Amino acid sequence: MxxxxxxxxxxxxxxxxxxxxxxxxxxxxxxxxxxxxxxxxxxxxxxxxxxxxxxxxxxxxxxxFRDDVTAGAPRTGSFAEDLHELVRRIAELLTTPLARLAVPGLIAEAATDPVIHQRLLERFSAQSWRGLDATLAAAVESGDLDAGVDALVLLEMVVGSALAATLTRGPDGLTPDWVARTARILLNGVRPANHEATS
Known part of the structure; x- marks a missing residue:
């Protein structure tokens, strides 16, 4: 500060x-x-x-959440791997021993304190994950990502999934298997790979 x-x-x-x-x-x-x-x-x-x-x-x-915990978006050269790593990092961030103790209280405080609410939003904004816009732009350029995908919406989906999973599964439920399954759904959606859209 x-x-x-x-x-x-x-x-x-x-x-x-x-x-x-x-x-x-x-x-x-x-x-x-x-x-x-x-x-x-x-x-x-x-x-x-x-x-x-x-x-x-x-x-x-x-x-x-010290200032460096969200520094730098993953850049592996593969968007699928980048997305998997982003999900893994956010899951790890929200399940550290301190986060397990702090997050429920912070969420409760954010309901009545607009300033801390804004700080939490900023913590998980695209600006906090420096380089995420470049990662997504490279994925669009390579044809691995739709150009209409918004970085903030993607982060909201990842963070929201992780928060919901900590409530339903407990912090220990965000396993490598959960990370892989969540990243796969975010990457491919929920339809079978051979599904053809109908009008």
């Missing part, structure tokens, strides 16, 4: 607070952790924390 006014942010405090939030999330869970406990663990004050993050949800979001 940036600090547009006043003295420059001390990155050491930022890191200490993020580390403390991650530790406490793992120890006591989202509902029980407090900003006061995070500040104490980090060796700073509550006002110092709130100057950086407006709420616990914003802090937990950043502690759970």
């Amino acid at each position: 940036s600090n547009p006014i006043g003295r420059p942010r001390d990155a050491r405090i930022d890191d200490a607070v993020l580390d403390a939030a991650a530790e406490l999330l793992a120890e006591v869970g989202y509902a029980e952790m407090t900003v006061a406990a995070i500040a104490e663990r980090a060796g700073t004050s509550r006002p110092a924390v709130y100057r950086r993050w407006p709420s616990k949800a914003h802090l937990v979001h950043e502690a759970t």
